[in-house]
Amino acid sequence: MAISTFSELKTAAANWLERSDLTDRIPEFIALGEAVINAQLKMRTAESDAALTGVVNSRLIALPAGYRQPRALWIVRSSGAREALRPTLPELHLADTASGEPRSWCVDGTNIAFERPCDQAYSFVLRMVGGLALSDASPTNLILTNYPNLYLFAALKEAGPFLRDNDLISMFEAKFESALQDAITMEGRARKLTTLSTELAGMSRHGSGYNVVTDQ
Numbered sequence: 001m002a003i004s005t006f007s008e009l010k011t012a013a014a015n016w017l018e019r020s021d022l023t024d025r026i027p028e029f030i031a032l033g034e035a036v037i038n039a040q041l042k043m044r045t046a047e048s049d050a051a052l053t054g055v056v057n058s059r060l061i062a063l064p065a066g067y068r069q070p071r072a073l074w075i076v077r078s079s080g081a082r083e084a085l086r087p088t089l090p091e092l093h094l095a096d097t098a099s100g101e102p103r104s105w106c107v108d109g110t111n112i113a114f115e116r117p118c119d120q121a122y123s124f125v126l127r128m129v130g131g132l133a134l135s136d137a138s139p140t141n142l143i144l145t146n147y148p149n150l151y152l153f154a155a156l157k158e159a160g161p162f163l164r165d166n167d168l169i170s171m172f173e174a175k176f177e178s179a180l181q182d183a184i185t186m187e188g189r190a191r192k193l194t195t196l197s198t199e200l201a202g203m204s205r206h207g208s209g210y211n212v213v214t215d216q
Contacts, residue, residue, distance in 0.1 A: 003148035006030075006139040013155050017163075025162060026155065027135075033154025033176075034132040037143070038068070041150075041183055042129075047071060050126045054118035057099060060111040064126065071127035073105050073112065082125060088115075146186075150179040 003012050013026050050064040074082035086104040093106045095115060101122065102114035112126070132143060134151075144151050153176040160169030 003152060004140060004145060006134040006136060006144075009134070009144065009148070009151055009155070012152055013159070016152070016156055017159055022159070025159075029155040029158040029162070030134060030151070032158040033151065034134065036176075037150065037154055037180075038131050040180060042187065047127060047129055050128060052112070052124040052126055054102070054114075054120070054122040054124065056119070056121055057117050059095060059102075059114045059117050060108075061124070063107070063110055063112060064128070066130040066133060067126075067128050068131050069129040070107055071129065073127070074125045075102065076123040076125055085124075147179065147183045150176070150183050153179050 001008065001012060001015075003009050009030060010023075010026050013029065014020065014022060050067075052061050052064065054061060070087070073085050073087070075085055076082055085102060088104050088106045090106045090108045090113070093104070093108070093113060093115060095113075097117075099117040099119035102116060102118060104115045106113050112124075132141065134141065134144065153172050157169065157172035157176045160166070160172060
């Protein structure tokens with residue numbers, strides 16, 4: 001069967017385990033498997049854009065749900081054009097009390113912090129790396145679409161300890177590790193092509209640079 005949604009993944013896990021009494025437990029196995037994937041796989045496809053709105057007379061905007069790491073932040077002009085804001089580190093971020101248009105930003109705790117309060121409700125777009133969180137309300141993502149076997153074996157290997165089945169643990173640990181390495185290889189190839197394209201474009205226009213927020 002195809003595995004492209006949360007519902008299909010739950011059904012597939014039950015089929016592979018040959019158990020009909022784990023309906024309430026299988027979502028837990030999937031969530032535990034997601035945690036391992038989040039920790040071990042840097043996913044190009046986990047990057048997404050989040051629209052944010054500045055708060056008048058405040059330097060802070062709460063980070064969106066699912067945030068893990070930042071990539072870039074743009075202010076959006078009335079024309080729809082984006083202008084990148086300069087990233088800094090929290091300890092180097094000097095705050096100005098006078099309101100105005102932000103020019104730099106950092107991640108400070110659970111917030112994006114600007115160097116000055118916003119004098120109006122500016123529109124921003126945050127490019128971020130998000131975490132995996134399949135659910136009935138969020139039934140699919142690009143990782144499940146691209147690597148359904150990785151998701152399936154991640155869930156199944158977490159079922160082993162619950163069922164106290166050492167053979168199950170060994171079998172699905174091996175299948176998960178193989179699927180994980182395949183995904184790492186594929187993502188590495190895609191990332192190299194993206195990086196090469198970005199570096200060539202940057203060298204031709206602006207020269208090389210270092211992003212203090214993403215450490216890249």
